[in-house]
Amino acid sequence: MLRALGHPVRLGIMRRLAAEPETCACDFSDVFTLKQPTVSQHLKVLREAGLVTTRRRGTQICYSVQPGAIVEITDMLGALTAHPEPGPTHLPETARSSA
Amino acid sequence: MLRALGHPVRLGIMRRLAAEPETCACDFSDVFTLKQPTVSQHLKVLREAGLVTTRRRGTQICYSVQPGAIVEITDMLGALTAHPEPGPTHLPETARSSA
DNA sequence: TGCCTATATAGTCAGATGGCTAATAAGATG
DNA sequence: CATCTTATTAGCCATCTGACTATATAGGCA
Numbered sequence: 565m566l567r568a569l570g571h572p573v574r575l576g577i578m579r580r581l582a583a584e585p586e587t588c589a590c591d592f593s594d595v596f597t598l599k600q601p602t603v604s605q606h607l608k609v610l611r612e613a614g615l616v617t618t619r620r621r622g623t624q625i626c627y628s629v630q631p632g633a634i635v636e637i638t639d640m641l642g643a644l645t646a647h648p649e650p651g652p653t654h655l656p657e658t659a660r661s662s663a
Numbered sequence: 664m665l666r667a668l669g670h671p672v673r674l675g676i677m678r679r680l681a682a683e684p685e686t687c688a689c690d691f692s693d694v695f696t697l698k699q700p701t702v703s704q705h706l707k708v709l710r711e712a713g714l715v716t717t718r719r720r721g722t723q724i725c726y727s728v729q730p731g732a733i734v735e736i737t738d739m740l741g742a743l744t745a746h747p748e749p750g751p752t753h754l755p756e757t758a759r760s761s762a
Numbered sequence: 763t764g765c766c767t768a769t770a771t772a773g774t775c776a777g778a779t780g781g782c783t784a785a786t787a788a789g790a791t792g
Numbered sequence: 793c794a795t796c797t798t799a800t801t802a803g804c805c806a807t808c809t810g811a812c813t814a815t816a817t818a819g820g821c822a
Contacts, residue, residue: 570669571780582743589799602781604800623790623798631744638737644681645730670810689768701811703770722768722820 565637568613573598574606581616581629588624664736667712672697673705680715680728687723 569575573596580595581587592603607627610616615633619626668674672695679694680686691702706726709715714732718725 566665566674567669570666573780575665578743582745590797599782600798601783601800605780608800620789623796625799629743634740634744638740641733641737641740644677644728645733646681672810687768688770698812699769700771700813704810707770719819722766722818724769 565613565615565633568609568615569637571606571609574610577603577606577610577627578615578629581627585628586619586621586626587628588621588626590624664712664714664732667708667714668736670705670708673709676702676705676709676726677714677728680726684727685718685720685725686727687720687725689723 569578576596577592580592589603589607590600592598592607593600596603607616610627611618613633615630616627617630619628668677675695676691679691688702688706689699691697691706692699695702706715709726710717712732714729715726716729718727
C-alpha cells in the first residue's frame with residue numbers, strides 16, 4: 565500500500581478522490597494530463613492495493629477511497645512511534661510476504 | 664516520505680528502529696542480509712526524507728525514528744478520508760446511492 | 763601522530779517502473 | 793442485435809531503482 569502511495573500521480577488520484585468521491589476513471593486523464601491507459605494502470609495499482617473501491621455508474625466506473633485502507637496504514641504507521649514494550653507486541657522480522 | 668517508506672527494506676528499518684531505538688547503522692547490514700553500502704543508501708533516503716534522526720555514539724552512528732515525521736504522514740493520510748463537506752457549505756449533489 | 767573501525771560516496775549493471783500506442787474486452791443504449 | 797463509448801490489457805522502450813564492489817572520508821583510540 566505504501567508503495568502504491570509512493571507515486572505522485574497515484575497520491576494525486578487519492579487526493580482527488582478524497583476531495584471529490586465517485587470520480588470516474590476518464591476524468592483523471594484530463595486532470596493529470598496522462599493518457600487514459602496510463603491512468604488505468606495507476607488505478608489498477610490502487611485497486612490491487614485495496615486503497616480504492618469501484619462502482620459502475622452508467623457507462624463509467626467511479627472510484628472512491630476505501631476508508632478502511634487508510635485506517636490500516638495509519639495504524640501501522642502509528643506503530644512506528646510506539647515504544648518497545650516487553651510483550652508479544654512486535655511482529656517477527658521474518659515477514660517476507662509481498663502485497 | 665511515502666516513497667521512502669514504499670520499499671520493504673526501508674520500512675523494515677523503520678520497524679526495527681521503532682522496536683529498538685538507537686540502532687547503529689552497522690547492525691542493519693546483518694539484520695537484512697545486505698552489504699554495508701546498500702544499507703547506507705537506504706538510511707540516506709530515510710534521512711533525506713526526514714524520517715529518522717542520527718546521533719553519534721563513539722565510533723558508531725545511531726538512528727532513531729523522527730516521531731514528527733510519522734505524525735506528518737498520518738495527518739496527511741487522514742485528509743484522504745476527510746469528506747469534502749467540512750461544514751454547512753452546500754455543494755452540488757452527486758446522486759450518491761448506497762449499494 | 764598513525765592506525766583501525768565505522769560510515770559514506772562513486773561507479774556499474776540487472777531488473778523494475780512508468781510512460782506511450784495499438785488492440786481487446788465489457789457494457790450501455792438505440 | 794449492432795454500435796458506440798469506456799475501460800482494460802498487451803507490447804514496447806526510456807528511465808529509475810536498488811543491488812553490488814571498490815574507494816574515500818570521519819573520528820576514536822593506542
